[in-house]
Amino acid sequence: MEFNDLKIFQTVAAHGSVSKAALELNYVQSNVTARIKLLEKELRTALFYRHKRGMILNPEGKRLLEHSREILSRVEEMIHTFEDKSNPSGVLEIGMVETINALPDILSSYYSKYPNVELSLKAGVTDHLLQQVIDMKLDGAFVTGPIRHPLIEQVEVIQEKLVLVTKEEAFSIEEITKRPLLLYNKGCGYRERLESWMKAEGIIPKQIMEFGTFGTIIGSVAAGIGxxxxxxxxxxxxxxxxxxxxxxxxxxxxxxxxxFIRRKDSYISSTLQCFMDEIVARKRLNH
Structure with a gap:
């Protein structure tokens, strides 16, 4: 069994499709299919339920998925032990909610100190990013806190105030019952605060329109939509x-x-440790 076969298996499991996995891995589909079949032959068990629309992990496949994550995590940890701690390099995958005002300063300072690190930024809502960190698909993420989860370690970045935003200067809370609310998808911390407030006040919004990006939301507000x-x-x-x-x-x-959250039992690479150190340093500077 090769470590790469486990990576192929994880990718097929994530997409539920050989063709999508092959596209992500830049392999031909026949190679992906062959490696999955070889893995099943070596383990003497089927790993997927196969159907016309793709593949779904069966119970044995789910067991292997957990084992493979642990195995590959340990392999990555072994590789990282040989890194040059003073000059980190490689890819650092970070998730973020879109409206973090402190992020540009952190990124700019980090880039200037560690130019050999390739930062990959992925936007999303808090609940989705949390799951990505738990599944070890992200090294860490900036989310709305606090987070209460046994696998998560967190450090405070910044405290801010939420405001309602409208096109018009005059506003009363009753407007929420007359005009659409333009919000991020479910799982957004800002949306949860607003929904808690409305529930406490007994307010039922006229309509909720969901958007995926800050630019679309604020542009729609400026256009007077909601x-x-x-x-x-x-x-x-x-x-x-x-x-x-x-x-x-x-x-x-x-x-x-x-x-900023990370999975507490995952290995802290030098790239991630330096990034977390930068977060703490910028926070101290701003205070």
Whole structure:
């Protein structure tokens, strides 16, 4: 059994498709199929339920998935022990919610110190990014906190205030019952705060329109389509020039904390350790 076969197996399991796995891995489909069949032959068991639309892990496949993650994690740990700790390199995969005001400073400082590291940034909502970190598909992520999970270690990055944002200067809470709310998909920490506030006030929104990016949401608000909730710092320039207007969110729903999370039992590479050190350094500098 080769370590690469386990990587191929994990990719097929993630996509539920040989063709999609082959595309991601830049392999021909026949090679991926052959490696999966060889793995099943070596283990003397089928690993997938096969159907017309793809492949789904069977119970034995799910067992192997857990073992393969542990095995490959240990292999990666072994490789990292031979790294040059003073000059980290390689790929660092970081997740992020889109409205982190402190992120550009952290990235700029990190890049200037460690130019050999390739940073891969992936945007998403908090719940999705949390699962990606737990599944070890990301080295870490900036999310809305706090997070209470036994596998997660977290460090506070910044505290901010949430505001409601509209096209018009005049606003009352009743507007939520008359106009659409423009929000990130479910799993977003900002959305959860707003929904908790509305539930406490007994407010039922007229309509919720879901978007995937900050640019689309704030552009739609500026066009007068609806209302959103967002960290105050992310729209300060737009408020200053009169493009949109911000409105207070009451306690205890107005404060939001951005944290950086990692899986606590995963190996901390030098690239990740230096990145976490940079987060702490920038926080101290800003205080």
């Amino acid at each position: 209302i959103t909730i967002i960290p105050e710092s992310s729209i300060s320039d737009l408020v200053a020039n009169g493009t949109v207007f911000s409105h207070r969110v009451p306690e205890p729903y107005h404060e939001i904390t951005t944290i």
